[in-house]
Amino acid sequence: MTSNDPTRLGRRDRKKRQTRTALATAALRLVAERGLDQVTVEEISEAADVSSRTFFNYFPSKDDALVGDTEADRDSVLRALAAVPAEHSALEALRRSFAEVVTEVQGDAELSLLRMRVVTQYPVLLARLISGNAVTERALVEAIAARTGLPPEHAYPALVVAVAGAALRTALIRWATDGGTGSLAALLDEAFAVVAAGLPDPRTG
Amino acid sequence: MTSNDPTRLGRRDRKKRQTRTALATAALRLVAERGLDQVTVEEISEAADVSSRTFFNYFPSKDDALVGDTEADRDSVLRALAAVPAEHSALEALRRSFAEVVTEVQGDAELSLLRMRVVTQYPVLLARLISGNAVTERALVEAIAARTGLPPEHAYPALVVAVAGAALRTALIRWATDGGTGSLAALLDEAFAVVAAGLPDPRTG
DNA sequence: CTAAAACTTTGCAGAGACTGCACGTTTGGT
DNA sequence: ACCAAACGTGCAGTCTCTGCAAAGTTTTAG
Numbered sequence: 277m278t279s280n281d282p283t284r285l286g287r288r289d290r291k292k293r294q295t296r297t298a299l300a301t302a303a304l305r306l307v308a309e310r311g312l313d314q315v316t317v318e319e320i321s322e323a324a325d326v327s328s329r330t331f332f333n334y335f336p337s338k339d340d341a342l343v344g345d346t347e348a349d350r351d352s353v354l355r356a357l358a359a360v361p362a363e364h365s366a367l368e369a370l371r372r373s374f375a376e377v378v379t380e381v382q383g384d385a386e387l388s389l390l391r392m393r394v395v396t397q398y399p400v401l402l403a404r405l406i407s408g409n410a411v412t413e414r415a416l417v418e419a420i421a422a423r424t425g426l427p428p429e430h431a432y433p434a435l436v437v438a439v440a441g442a443a444l445r446t447a448l449i450r451w452a453t454d455g456g457t458g459s460l461a462a463l464l465d466e467a468f469a470v471v472a473a474g475l476p477d478p479r480t481g
Numbered sequence: 482m483t484s485n486d487p488t489r490l491g492r493r494d495r496k497k498r499q500t501r502t503a504l505a506t507a508a509l510r511l512v513a514e515r516g517l518d519q520v521t522v523e524e525i526s527e528a529a530d531v532s533s534r535t536f537f538n539y540f541p542s543k544d545d546a547l548v549g550d551t552e553a554d555r556d557s558v559l560r561a562l563a564a565v566p567a568e569h570s571a572l573e574a575l576r577r578s579f580a581e582v583v584t585e586v587q588g589d590a591e592l593s594l595l596r597m598r599v600v601t602q603y604p605v606l607l608a609r610l611i612s613g614n615a616v617t618e619r620a621l622v623e624a625i626a627a628r629t630g631l632p633p634e635h636a637y638p639a640l641v642v643a644v645a646g647a648a649l650r651t652a653l654i655r656w657a658t659d660g661g662t663g664s665l666a667a668l669l670d671e672a673f674a675v676v677a678a679g680l681p682d683p684r685t686g
Numbered sequence: 687c688t689a690a691a692a693c694t695t696t697g698c699a700g701a702g703a704c705t706g707c708a709c710g711t712t713t714g715g716t
Numbered sequence: 717a718c719c720a721a722a723c724g725t726g727c728a729g730t731c732t733c734t735g736c737a738a739a740g741t742t743t744t745a746g
Contacts, residue, residue: 491713491714492712492713492714493712493713493714521701521702521703522702522703522704523702533703534705537703537704537705541704542703542704543702543703543704
């Protein structure tokens with residue numbers, strides 16, 4: 277779970293958080309059951325016992341309720357990256373920065389799997405997820421450029437970040453299609469290892 | 482018909498193609514001028530001199546008129562991949578498969594640049610573009626799996642394809658932000674070379 | 687304890703995206 | 717010239733999403 281003691285927040289914030297997750301899980305559950313177009317915002321809101329207007333106070337679109345909080349992931353990854361010692365390579369630094377998100381995903385495996393199942397089923401949602409990451413990508417490119425001392429226009433930072441993101445994405449999908457039983461961290465490390473080796477053809481060894 | 486010259490299709494198909502490109506270019510031009518939310522489908526349709534209902538006969542959504550024809554790219558890449566000799570590595574095969582799309586993009590540089598400028602400006606459009614590529618990605622994973630003799634569930638095909646796509650994407654963005662003056666093919670080759678080397682930190686050489 | 691301040695929820699009205707349907711026109715083939 | 721298929725378009729209707737203002741709730745200050 278994330279780092280918050282529910283008792284320390286006021287009632288207002290507690291209810292807000294509650295409503296938000298209620299909307300998100302209702303949306304995921306309903307869409308998993310019936311399909312994306314067969315679920316309206318009004319139905320989701322009713323399942324969470326709020327008005328449909330309130331839904332839009334929490335999420336700017338129906339899709340956003342399904343893809344999860346990309347901003348929280350962004351903060352997490354950026355903070356982690358800043359904490360990685362400078363002597364590590366860019367690729368290794370990114371690998372470590374993903375660790376926190378990875379453990380969060382695995383910690384909430386049931387919801388994560390439901391989300392992955394729904395999201396991968398609808399290209400528009402998969403795109404939405406990736407677009408959230410696009411914002412993260414730009415921030416990461418800046419950070420990697422600063423860390424390596426390269427100018428932000430240099431090809432390298434953008435390339436490493438994009439490739440690392442691709443590795444994370446494939447590991448996530450692989451983990452989800454395996455039913456979430458295995459270790460996501462192990463899958464991620466494996467992917468990064470292959471990338472660091474230059475993607476050698478596994479047949480020729 | 483008296484002639485079967487592919488460039489001289491019937492009047493019907495000629496007009497269809499004409500209308501389609503008119504809608505797409507009008508959409509790109511207007512959105513570049515005013516912004517995505519400040520342009521309605523009705524305005525785009527009016528600029529192309531058709532009804533707004535007709536717009537939706539050509540494109541399923543406003544966004545689709547902006548991101549271009551991802552299906553054509555898909556066909557092109559898949560056909561090219563099938564033609565690459567089997568002795569080349571997966572990564573090299575993918576690099577070659579992208580060549581045709583790359584030359585098309587560079588050949589229509591003005592429109593491509595307008596599109597890249599618009600698309601990169603709006604995450605939702607970037608997402609739409611990537612979602613088209615998501616379908617291509619799955620097909621490529623199948624093809625690479627078959628080519629390498631690996632099972633489709635193996636991590637490698639998905640990883641190579643995702644990474645190659647990331648390389649293509651960064652090369653495209655880089656080319657566009659440079660104003661489309663340089664050689665896109667050269668940028669792509671450079672990116673692939675760095676990837677094949679395992680993304681070594683350029684600081685340490 | 688109480689009342690103002692700050693915030694949240696909600697209904698309402700409305701713009702805009704998108705779909706199914708029906709009807710009229712155009713086009714290609716014969 | 718004729719027909720069937722394809723195309724364009726208007727219309728009605730659903731759904732997403734936004735701004736606004738009223739009403740309710742929580743927090744804060746006195």
